[in-house]
Structures are given as structure tokens and as C-alpha cells.
Amino acid sequence: MQVPMLDLTEQYSSLRSEVLEVLDKVMSSSQFILGPNVKKLETDVAEYSRVAHAIGCANGSDAIHIALQALGVGPGDEVITTPFTFFATGGAIVRAGAKPVYVDIDPITFNIDPAKIEEAITDKTKAIIPVHLYGQMADMERIAEIAKKHHLAVVEDAAQAIGAKHNGKTVGELGSAATYSFFPTKNLGAYGDGGMIVTNDDEAAENCRVIRVHGSKPKYYHHVLGYNSRLDELQAAVLNIKFPHLDKWSELRREKAQMYTSLLKEKVGDMVVTPIEKEGNYHVFHQYTIRVENRDELQQFLKDQGVQTMIYYPLPLHVQPVFKDLGYKEGDLPLAEKAANEALSLPMFPELKTEQQEYVVAKIAEFYGK
Structure with missing residues (x-):
């Protein structure tokens, strides 16, 4: 698929x-x-x-x-x-x-x-x-x-x-x-x-x-x-x-997000950190972004299985070459740097099919030997 x-x-x-x-x-x-x-x-x-x-x-x-x-x-x-x-x-x-x-x-x-x-x-x-x-x-x-x-x-x-x-x-x-x-x-x-x-x-x-x-x-x-x-x-x-159509599309994105979270918790467990909607927030899920170890290896595996993913973002701004004159170095903002090594965004759009989501999660589970 x-x-x-x-x-x-x-x-x-x-x-x-x-x-x-x-x-x-x-x-x-x-x-x-x-x-x-x-x-x-x-x-x-x-x-x-x-x-x-x-x-x-x-x-x-x-x-x-x-x-x-x-x-x-x-x-x-x-x-x-x-x-x-x-x-x-x-x-x-x-x-x-x-x-x-x-x-x-x-x-x-x-x-x-x-x-x-x-x-x-x-x-x-x-x-x-x-x-x-x-x-x-x-x-x-x-x-x-x-x-x-x-x-x-x-x-x-x-x-x-x-x-x-x-x-x-x-x-x-x-x-x-x-x-x-x-x-x-x-x-x-x-x-x-x-x-x-x-x-x-x-x-x-x-x-x-x-x-x-x-x-x-x-x-x-x-x-x-x-x-x-x-x-x-x-x-x-x-x-x-x-x-x-925007509000309808936002609701569909939220439904897809709930489906991902449910499937990932069932099939993969704590190998994947799923997004959390803070209390009081209404999240419109422009991206559904998980946190994982071995992120780059997982991304390549999913690509080989026909699943496109994206990394938003692989290098935080404080260590971008164009901003080197600001004086930041690796280690200055550790949480952002850790996120840059772990964040992976899965396919997300209102028309995403349930069988597509099930396939994505099945392949993630396969990668982690679940």
C-alpha cells in the first residue's frame, strides 16, 4: 500500500x-x-x-x-x-x-x-x-x-x-x-x-x-x-x-488523530509517544507528530513500505548555520534538540482512509517487533 x-x-x-x-x-x-x-x-x-x-x-x-x-x-x-x-x-x-x-x-x-x-x-x-x-x-x-x-x-x-x-x-x-x-x-x-x-x-x-x-x-x-x-x-x-469547509476538515483531522492514537497504543504501546492535547485546547492537527527512538531508521523502514512521513524539524533554529553569529551551540536548548531527533509526522489529511492508518500503524508495530 x-x-x-x-x-x-x-x-x-x-x-x-x-x-x-x-x-x-x-x-x-x-x-x-x-x-x-x-x-x-x-x-x-x-x-x-x-x-x-x-x-x-x-x-x-x-x-x-x-x-x-x-x-x-x-x-x-x-x-x-x-x-x-x-x-x-x-x-x-x-x-x-x-x-x-x-x-x-x-x-x-x-x-x-x-x-x-x-x-x-x-x-x-x-x-x-x-x-x-x-x-x-x-x-x-x-x-x-x-x-x-x-x-x-x-x-x-x-x-x-x-x-x-x-x-x-x-x-x-x-x-x-x-x-x-x-x-x-x-x-x-x-x-x-x-x-x-x-x-x-x-x-x-x-x-x-x-x-x-x-x-x-x-x-x-x-x-x-x-x-x-x-x-x-x-x-x-x-x-x-x-x-x-474548514471546521468540518478540522473535525475530520481530529478523528484521524484519535484513530492513530488508539491504534498506536493498542499495537505499539510505549515504544511511541503520541501527541497530547493539553486540557482546554482544541487541536486542529495540521500534523500528527509522534516521538520515537531510532526515528531515522523508522522513517526509512516506513518509506520502504510505501508510507511517506516528514520530520518537522530536523535542526532547531538556534543551531542553524545562518544564525551562528547569535552565539548558540548544541546543548543550549536541550529539549528542542531532543525533539528534533525524535519527532516524526505521520500522514495526515481529512480524506485519509482508516485502512491507510491501520497499515501505517501495522508497519510501525512491525518495525518495533510488536
Whole structure:
């Protein structure tokens, strides 16, 4: 059996006629930049996130960068974040002119450990970026308390977590701003790149709108240095078709996660550490990530058996070569480094079949001699 990490063909097949119709409408209108589809998506995502503003941009990486700049983060500032995340989190901080300060993770959720944030705060600290990794929100209540105490901005990197909740609060409600990615593999994915910033801060929202069009307001008059980072009208049209299905897809992902956990506990036992949904959280399972010893050997074995898996992420940011000037070394953030050696993400998408999951778990059990 072949089990892909992600298969978007069935999803597209179910939406094909709607997608083609709306794309034809955009093409016929010849309005390709910041048109009605972008406005509709911004309105709907803002309402979904329970915030006042949503600002579409070119991708999730730009969303973080623009949000930081809009909140006043720049040269000489420090931004505290997690090392166990995609490169865009740290890259956006440096692109904004600031310095990333990495603190270790909670080994249960893989998210930033709030208990380690306060000791990393200096007089140069301007913001915190928690990453809601794999679809589960970080402990935003504690992070928001720390930020309020020290007068810091909080930019939630929710590239993997649209629809997630923490004690009833949505992404964006407790932070200064939150950012989404609509990369095709995401829970709400476009057919190309796309991103969005959501915020309740009126001034930050207006700054984001200006920054995404080269810092222009009014047109051709530039008071700040901005970028060309607009959400494409064609991508917004696709996302508007997909968006009403998001909650259903999240529930299906949760069902698949429960199935994996049940099968793994039954067939493999304590050889595999399964994901834990923290009490009060609503996990949308962008990834179903287990922790195992002999991770690389297991991944190769599964590949040989037709099962695709992914490692998110094999090298934490604090020891990435591009950040060597920050002075970190191996051993500085041991929990993130341990996770990088043990984390393995199994196939996960709403259309994943039960027999595919049973096959994946059977092969994991075979590897461990169960």
C-alpha cells in the first residue's frame, strides 16, 4: 500500500466545479489585485478569528515580518521565540532588523515553554512570537500575562493552527496580532502562496495595509519602507470556496488523530509517544507528530513500505548555520534538540482512509517487533 503524507486530489475533486467557476469569474473581471475576493476573505477570517481586522498578504513568512514592523519592532530590538519551528519564524525577526532570542520548549506540546520566557527578557526585548506548532495553541494566557507585565507585543505564528483554540479563545484574541499561512499544504490551503495577519489593534492593522503596498499612502506617496506583499485575488477566490469547509476538515483531522492514537497504543504501546492535547485546547492537527527512538531508521523502514512521513524539524533554529553569529551551540536548548531527533509526522489529511492508518500503524508495530 502507498500512503502519501498529504493527498489533495480528493479535496480538489469535490470542489472542482466551484473552483473553476470562481476562477473564471476572476479572469473575466480582470481584477487581479486586492479585489472583492480578498476583501471577502479578510472579512470572514477576521470574524472567524474574533478580531477587528484581517490583512491579506503574499505568504505566511511576510505576514510575520509585516506584523512585527507594524508593531514597531526594528533594529536593536530583541524578539523571544521558539527554536523548534519552521525557518520563517526566525527569518522574519531578522528581516525586521531585530535579533531572535530562543528559549526552550514544552516537551509535551513542542510549543514554547512560558516558564522560560521571563528569564530571557532584557531591556531590548520588544516582542514574543509563540508558534502554535502542529495545530495546537501555545499557553497564550500565560504568555499574554508576561507580555502585559513587561509591555511587550505578542505575534502569534499560527501558520499551522487556523481554527485552534485555547480555553475558548481563538488565535489572535490574546495576542497583539496573529499570522496565518495559506501554503497549499496547510489546513486551509491555497493553490499557491498566501498569508494573512489578524489583529484587534487599529493602528497596527493600518500599518500592515500600508506596508504590504510598498509603504504607500496615498498611492505613490511613501512615508515608510514597505514591500510588495499582497494576497493574490485568484488565491483568495480559491480560499473563499474552501473556507466554509474548514471546521468540518478540522473535525475530520481530529478523528484521524484519535484513530492513530488508539491504534498506536493498542499495537505499539510505549515504544511511541503520541501527541497530547493539553486540557482546554482544541487541536486542529495540521500534523500528527509522534516521538520515537531510532526515528531515522523508522522513517526509512516506513518509506520502504510505501508510507511517506516528514520530520518537522530536523535542526532547531538556534543551531542553524545562518544564525551562528547569535552565539548558540548544541546543548543550549536541550529539549528542542531532543525533539528534533525524535519527532516524526505521520500522514495526515481529512480524506485519509482508516485502512491507510491501520497499515501505517501495522508497519510501525512491525518495525518495533510488536
